[in-house]
Amino acid sequence: MSVDQLKSEKDVTIRWLHFPLHPETPPEGILMKELYKNRDKESTKAYGDHLRALMKEAGLTYNKRTRLDNSRIAQELGAWADTQMEGDDFHYAMFQAYFVDDQTISDRDTLIDIAGSVGLDKQTAREVIESRSFSAKVTEDWNRAWENGVTGVPTFVARDLFVYGSQPYEVLERFYNNLRKMQDQEG
Numbered sequence: 001m002s003v004d005q006l007k008s009e010k011d012v013t014i015r016w017l018h019f020p021l022h023p024e025t026p027p028e029g030i031l032m033k034e035l036y037k038n039r040d041k042e043s044t045k046a047y048g049d050h051l052r053a054l055m056k057e058a059g060l061t062y063n064k065r066t067r068l069d070n071s072r073i074a075q076e077l078g079a080w081a082d083t084q085m086e087g088d089d090f091h092y093a094m095f096q097a098y099f100v101d102d103q104t105i106s107d108r109d110t111l112i113d114i115a116g117s118v119g120l121d122k123q124t125a126r127e128v129i130e131s132r133s134f135s136a137k138v139t140e141d142w143n144r145a146w147e148n149g150v151t152g153v154p155t156f157v158a159r160d161l162f163v164y165g166s167q168p169y170e171v172l173e174r175f176y177n178n179l180r181k182m183q184d185q186e187g
Contacts, residue, residue, distance in 0.1 A: 002169035003088075010176050016082060016091055018075040018141040021153055025070040029106055035068050057168045061100045069098065069106040072138065077111050079134040079141070081120060089118040 006012060022035075036044050048064075055062040074094060081090035093114050097103040103110050108129050115125035128134060148157060156163040156175060159182060163175045 002167060002172050005169045006172045006176060010173075012176060014088070016078065016088075017145055017150075017157075018079060018138045019145040019150055019153055019155070020072070020075075020142055022068055023142070025068055027070050027072075027106065029067050029069040029104065031067050032065060054166050055099075060095075060166060063100055063102060065099065065102055067104075069104055071098075071105055073108065073129055073132075074098075074105040074111055075138045075141075076132060076134040077115060077125060077128060079137045080125070080128045081115065081118075084120055085118070090115065090120065093118050 003014060007014060052062050078090060078094065094105060097110065097114050098105045103114075105111060105114075108126070111129060112122050112125045116122040145155075149162075150157070152164050154166060156167075156172065158175070158179045161175060161179055161182075163171060
């Protein structure tokens with residue numbers, strides 16, 4: 001992935017900020033055909049093709065999904081995972097499960113299995129889900145994202161610079177270089 005390449009070549013730290021792309025999604029999720037029923041089919045197809053092309057260019061797989069899951073609990077588990085492990089393994093496993101394998105990430109057992117697959121304790125993951133102990137952290141992230149005008153995922157933010165969407169390495173490198181220029185000008 002282009003983010004991994006940037007991290008390996010530059011002195012950067014990536015911090016995951018949880019964001020609700022579709023906060024209106026009911027807990028049980030919604031079928032994609034229902035979500036897009038009032039949209040023009042041609043523009044919806046064109047958007048899907050564009051998204052798949054961007055993902056491919058960034059080295060990511062994006063399969064056709066049949067439903068949109070409510071990701072709130074998955075994000076809470078992700079916030080906990082961030083406190084338990086270095087790196088992005090949990091988030092990448094979640095991406096794989098949802099966008100490639102079409103797993104239901106609003107299903108608690110699925111989430112626990114994903115946590116276990118990256119070496120996190122499954123019983124503790126279950127407790128985190130049941131207690132909702134990272135709910136406040138995710139709400140804080142959502143509020144911060146909205147305050148910063150984030151409207152899509154992923155969004156890369158540093159100071160007043162934003163890069164939206166899955167991007168090839170060259171775009172992220174340019175983002176990094178522009179940030180460094182700003183820092184150098186400030187002294």
